[in-house]
Amino acid sequence: xxxxxxxxxxxxxxxxxxxxxxxxxxxxxxxxxxxxxxxxxxxxxxxxxxxxxxxxxxxxxxxxxxxxxxxxxxxxxxxxxxxxxxxxxxxxxxxxxxxxxxxxxxxxxxxxxxxxxxxxxxxxxxxxxxxxxxxxxxxxxxxxxxxxxxxxxxxxxxxxxxxxxxxxxxxxxxxxxxxxxxxxxxxxxxxxxxxxxxxxxxxxxxxxxxxxxxxxxxxxxxxxxxxxxxxxxxxxxxxxxxxxxxxxxxxxxxxxxxxxxxxxxxxxxxxxxxxxxxxxxxxxxxxxxxxxxxxxxxxxxxxxxxxxxxxxxxxxxxxxxxxxxxxxxxxxxxxxxxxxxxxxxxxxxxxxxxxxxxxxxxxxxxxxxxxxxxxxxxxxxxxxxxxxxxxxxxxxxxxx
Amino acid sequence: xxxxxxxxxxxxxxxxxxxxxxxxxxxxxxxxxxxxxxxxxxxxxxxxxxxxxxxxxxxxxxxxxxxxxxxxxxxxxxxxxxxxxxxxxxxxxxxxxxxxxxxxxxxxxxxxxxxxxxxx
Numbered sequence: 001x002x003x004x005x006x007x008x009x010x011x012x013x014x015x016x017x018x019x020x021x022x023x024x025x026x027x028x029x030x031x032x033x034x035x036x037x038x039x040x041x042x043x044x045x046x047x048x049x050x051x052x053x054x055x056x057x058x059x060x061x062x063x064x065x066x067x068x069x070x071x072x073x074x075x076x077x078x079x080x081x082x083x084x085x086x087x088x089x090x091x092x093x094x095x096x097x098x099x100x101x102x103x104x105x106x107x108x109x110x111x112x113x114x115x116x117x118x119x120x121x122x123x124x125x126x127x128x129x130x131x132x133x134x135x136x137x138x139x140x141x142x143x144x145x146x147x148x149x150x151x152x153x154x155x156x157x158x159x160x161x162x163x164x165x166x167x168x169x170x171x172x173x174x175x176x177x178x179x180x181x182x183x184x185x186x187x188x189x190x191x192x193x194x195x196x197x198x199x200x201x202x203x204x205x206x207x208x209x210x211x212x213x214x215x216x217x218x219x220x221x222x223x224x225x226x227x228x229x230x231x232x233x234x235x236x237x238x239x240x241x242x243x244x245x246x247x248x249x250x251x252x253x254x255x256x257x258x259x260x261x262x263x264x265x266x267x268x269x270x271x272x273x274x275x276x277x278x279x280x281x282x283x284x285x286x287x288x289x290x291x292x293x294x295x296x297x298x299x300x301x302x303x304x305x306x307x308x309x310x311x312x313x314x315x316x317x318x319x320x321x322x323x324x325x326x327x328x329x330x331x332x333x334x335x336x337x338x339x340x341x342x343x344x345x346x347x348x349x350x351x352x353x354x355x356x357x358x359x360x361x362x363x364x365x366x367x368x369x370x371x372x373x374x375x376x377x378x379x380x381x382x383x384x385x386x387x388x389x390x391x392x393x394x395x396x397x398x399x400x
Numbered sequence: 401x402x403x404x405x406x407x408x409x410x411x412x413x414x415x416x417x418x419x420x421x422x423x424x425x426x427x428x429x430x431x432x433x434x435x436x437x438x439x440x441x442x443x444x445x446x447x448x449x450x451x452x453x454x455x456x457x458x459x460x461x462x463x464x465x466x467x468x469x470x471x472x473x474x475x476x477x478x479x480x481x482x483x484x485x486x487x488x489x490x491x492x493x494x495x496x497x498x499x500x501x502x503x504x505x506x507x508x509x510x511x512x513x514x515x516x517x518x519x520x
Contacts, residue, residue: 001420001423001424001427004423004427044430044514044515093403096403096408097403099408100403100407100408100411103408103411103412103415104411106415107411107414107415107418110418110422209402210402210403210404211401211402211403212401212402212403212407213401214401298430298448298501299429300426300427300428300429300430301426301430302426303422303425303426303429304422304423304425304426304427304429304430305426306419306422306426307418307419307420307421307422307423307424307425307426308419308423309419310415310416310418310419310422311415311416311419311420311423312419313412313415313419314412314413314415314416314419315416317408317411317412317415318409318412321405321408
């Protein structure tokens with residue numbers, strides 16, 4: 001077991017890199033690692049690197065997501081939940097909420113495996129049949145969730161733009177892998193550009209009392225695990241959309257609860273995707289796709305991988321907490337606009353290096369579309385139509 | 401209730417303990433049976449085994465690399481979509497350790513390779 005733990009530690013280190021550097025996703029590193037794995041003839045060992053990296057990234061991701069891209073904090077109501085805490089000097093508290101959510105998600109997912117497996121065995125055909133209907137309902141719910149008819153019209157415009165962009169780029173052979181630059185543009189660069197409008201300094205971050213309502217933790221864990229099940233079953237639905245829909249459905253508005261749920265989904269979704277791969281041979285996450293390529297599908301390996309995921313969750317929690325404390329100390333001292341601008345340049349350079357001019361074009365168009373919901377003041381989740389609309393078209397039998 | 405480092409530490413420790421237990425159990429269960437080829441029979445179909453021997457012959461089929469592994473007795477080992485490592489190690493005359501699952505194919509027992517290690 002010592003050997004497996006050493007491979008896991010390598011994965012944790014890579015997960016920290018993937019989590020801290022925006023634009024470097026564990027999926028990208030996973031597929032680079034597959035090349036090494038093929039040469040070493042030890043695919044089972046590399047599986048632990050892939051698992052460790054992806055789980056730790058699910059935790060460390062909270063740091064750039066919460067500490068970067070804070071726009072003008074006077075528009076408080078339109079801020080993302082994590083940014084609301086950052087604007088009040090409670091960025092570290094927001095990270096802690098995400099961590100406890102992700103820890104509870106990891107544990108609950110492992111406990112729910114038998115239940116979820118039983119459900120899949122009975123209801124999979126039904127779920128597959130209603131995927132187009134479910135995706136359609138998600139889109140309608142996202143639009144209906146806007147506060148008035150004007151905003152709903154603007155949300156439809158965002159969905160049309162992002163969906164059209166997905167229909168044009170995803171099936172096109174002109175782009176090697178349009179998903180990475182598109183998502184980076186729609187959510188990453190657009191948010192960071194919006195951050196450039198903000199103040200040059202973020203408020204000093206305090207490490208004070210961080211209250212946690214047991215009810216929120218319980219609700220977050222239960223709702224998050226449910227949402228992770230939805231994310232695992234329905235293609236093109238992300239953690240953000242699933243959390244939003246559940247919160248709307250259960251009439252919850254707490255930003256703390258939202259962060260717990262998102263953390264829970266991020267971690268639980270990874271574990272569920274391993275189960276999904278084992279039971280059905282289907283890959284719903286990059287980590288599961290990498291495991292499939294490594295050819296690891298048997299029951300004992302699934303148990304070992306689940307164990308490795310839980311150990312990695314514990315490591316991810318500590319690494320994330322430690323790094324977040326360092327970030328919270330420094331963030332109020334740095335030139336915030338320069339930091340955001342530097343990250344934008346870094347993302348542009350990464351996309352150009354990996355995908356050349358076509359990738360850069362997708363990044364620029366994605367960014368432009370990603371700025372539209374910010375300008376309208378509607379939810380940025382509508383831009384996930386980039387994936388949802390082409391997936392819906394595929395299930396409805398449209399060529400693409 | 402406070403979301404303190406202690407609370408996170410407690411939850412993380414719970415994850416780590418359960419995780420280490422599952423990892424240990426999974427690795428034990430995933431451990432292949434070390435066998436000689438003569439010991440293999442139909443009752444072992446589906447089991448994960450570890451065999452050591454010399455590669456007597458190789459044949460590249462459309463989607464798989466087939467090889468004859470001999471330790472006195474001989475059995476066919478099959479690598480579907482072989483990686484570079486498998487192609488390098490499964491060469492005639494090479495001494496290797498093969499880990500894989502026993503399956504029956506057209507009435508014959510063979511081993512579907514999960515991993516190959518060099519013993520040279």
